[in-house]
Amino acid sequence: MTALKDQICEACRADAPKATQAESRTWLAELPDWRLIEQDGEPQLQRAFRFRNFAEALAFTNQVAELAEQENHHPAILLEWGKVTVRWWTHKIGGLHRNDFIMAARTDALYSGDA
Numbered sequence: 001m002t003a004l005k006d007q008i009c010e011a012c013r014a015d016a017p018k019a020t021q022a023e024s025r026t027w028l029a030e031l032p033d034w035r036l037i038e039q040d041g042e043p044q045l046q047r048a049f050r051f052r053n054f055a056e057a058l059a060f061t062n063q064v065a066e067l068a069e070q071e072n073h074h075p076a077i078l079l080e081w082g083k084v085t086v087r088w089w090t091h092k093i094g095g096l097h098r099n100d101f102i103m104a105a106r107t108d109a110l111y112s113g114d115a
C-alpha cells in the first residue's frame with residue numbers, strides 16, 4: 001500500500017465521495033499527530049506544529065501555502081509565535097476526502113524535512 005505522503009491528490013469535484021468512517025480510521029493511523037475535529041459542522045483534520053520563534057513558523061506557513069497552491073487544495077492555517085495550526089478539509093464536499101489525508105501527510109513531510 002502506497003504511503004499517504006506518496007499518493008497524488010485528485011481534482012476535487014462537488015460529487016466526490018467523502019471518506020468513510022473506515023477509511024478515516026485507516027488513514028488516521030498514518031497520521032498519529034493529527035486530530036479529527038468538527039468545525040462549523042464539518043469534519044476536519046487538525047495538527048499544531050511547534051517552532052523556536054515566529055520567523056521559523058512563518059517559513060513553514062509559506063511552505064504549506066506553496067504546497068497547497070501546487071495541489072490546488074488549501075488548508076486553514078493559523079500562524080502564531082512558535083506555533084502553526086493547520087486544518088485540512090474539502091470545501092466542495094463539506095467534509096473529508098482522501099486528498100485531505102494526503103495533504104496532512106505531505107504537511108508532516110514538510111515539517112520533518114522528508115518532503
Ligand SMILES: C[C@H](O)[C@H](O)[C@H]1CNC2=NC(N)=NC(=O)C2=N1
Nearest residue numbers: 012072073074075089090091092
Ligand atoms: C476553484 C478552486 O479550484 C477550488 O475552489 C478548490 C481550491 N482549493 C480547495 N481546497 C480545499 N481544501 N477544498 C476545496 O474544495 C478546494 N477547491
